[in-house]
Amino acid sequence: MSMNASMNKSFFGKNLYFYLAVIGGGLLFAPIDAYVSSVGIHADEAVAVAVSVFFVLAVFAGRYIMQVWSASLNSLPKVFLAVAGLLILFSGVWLFFHARFSLGRRTGILFFVPMMLLGLAAGALVKVVHAVTENQLLAAKSEAAQNKSELHLLQSQLSPHFLFNTLNNLYGLSLTDHQKLPPLLLKLAELLRYSVYDVSALYVPLASEMAYLRNYIEFERIRIGEKLVLTTDLEDMVDAEVMIAPMLLIVFLENAFKHSKNTADQQIFVHVSLKTWENSILFTVKNTYGNEETSSNSLDDRSSGFGLHNVNKRLEMLYPDTHELQVSKDEKFYKVALQLKTQYE
Structure with a gap:
């Protein structure tokens, strides 16, 4: 030069x-x-x-x-x-x-x-x-790239976590009620197909996420059987342009079924609701839980799960100041209510 x-x-x-x-x-x-x-x-x-x-x-x-x-x-x-x-x-x-x-x-x-x-x-x-x-x-730009990388890492960790918990449940059934295994394995294949192949983006259509939730609810209904008293109120008509972070809600639903089975009652009660209105999404899960599960149901307790720690971090990164998470419990029921600001495609 x-x-x-x-x-x-x-x-x-x-x-x-x-x-x-x-x-x-x-x-x-x-x-x-x-x-x-x-x-x-x-x-x-x-x-x-x-x-x-x-x-x-x-x-x-x-x-x-x-x-x-x-x-x-x-x-x-x-x-x-x-x-x-x-x-x-x-x-x-x-x-x-x-x-x-x-x-x-x-x-x-x-x-x-x-x-x-x-x-x-x-x-x-x-x-x-x-x-x-x-x-x-x-x-x-550097912070955005780092956050995006961390989000993808958090998202990629959910599939192995979900698979690990599900395989534990299937192992228990193989010893006590092996006739349920064939339909459960088919449902598991559908769930894994979505969690592995269909959720690479930071946001997915809410309709796809709701279909995933319905598949998981059906999986648990088959697994638990007649002991489960399940009520659902999932909105049928959802705008195709409404988006949500993938596998965000499944963590709360998975924990509801996980902890409700420890109740001393003869029946397990789980209620799931998802509604959209104006610019908000409201998701609620209510379930019975055993007294011995009081500490492990805490969102801050590491032993209750990697999944809850993961979802809290994703909420902070993807919905900063645009989400509200409320957790409450009484002597019998544990309830989670999550409100999100609607994202559009």
């Missing part, structure tokens, strides 16, 4: 900046020429050209001086803003004063100095603001 090309890249920056400076210098010529004439400088046109070039070079010099320091800035320094602002204000006021009151032979010097300060301060200010804006944008 030649020296000229290197200077063009380091001092003037991108070629576009150089061309814009030429245009800007041309536009500055007229007001500077009028100013030079007003202060009584001879050969005003030549001086105006020199001042225009001088001012543009001062702007680029200010940018060049700030290059290294501004490279690591993520916010605008208050002291720098104050100093640059005062320099620009002082230079502007002085030039106005200078135009009104001629100071004889010192006119030229007292004109070029504030022009230089004005150009340096303006160039430095532009460079710092531009650098901070670029750094903040890069930081935001």
Whole structure:
């Protein structure tokens, strides 16, 4: 790379900046020429050209001086803003004063100095603001990429977690009620097909997620049998454009069946509801639970599950300040109510 090309890249920056400076210098010529004439400088046109070039070079010099320091800035320094602002204000006021009151032979010097300060301060200010804006944008992109990667990791962990729990249930049935295994295995295949192949996106149609919930409810109905007292209120007509994070609701439903089976009652009660209205989705699950399960039903208890910890993190990342999760229980029932702001395709 030649020296000229290197200077063009380091001092003037991108070629576009150089061309814009030429245009800007041309536009500055007229007001500077009028100013030079007003202060009584001879050969005003030549001086105006020199001042225009001088001012543009001062702007680029200010940018060049700030290059290294501004490279690591993520916010605008208050002291720098104050100093640059005062320099620009002082230079502007002085030039106005200078135009009104001629100071004889010192006119030229007292004109070029504030022009230089004005150009340096303006160039430095532009460079710092531009650098901070670029750094903040890069930081935001990096954080978004990291969050997206973490979301995909959390999402990918759900399928093995679900499969592990389900296989445990099937193993128990193979010892006590093996006749239920064939239909359960068919349902399991449908559930795994969705969780493995159909949920690679961050959001999926709510209708698809509801079909997945219905399949899981049917799976549990077959597994538990007549002991289960199940009521569902799942909305049938859902707008095809309404989206939701995949496998977000299944965790609460899975826990409802998991903990309800530990009740000492002869029957297991589970109620599931999902409704949409205006810009909200409301999902509720209510189930019986055993007294010995009081601690393990806590959303904050690690032993109750990886799944609940996972879903809480996903809610924070995908629905920041747009979700409300309420957990309540009495002596017999445990209830989860989740309200989400509707996402659209």
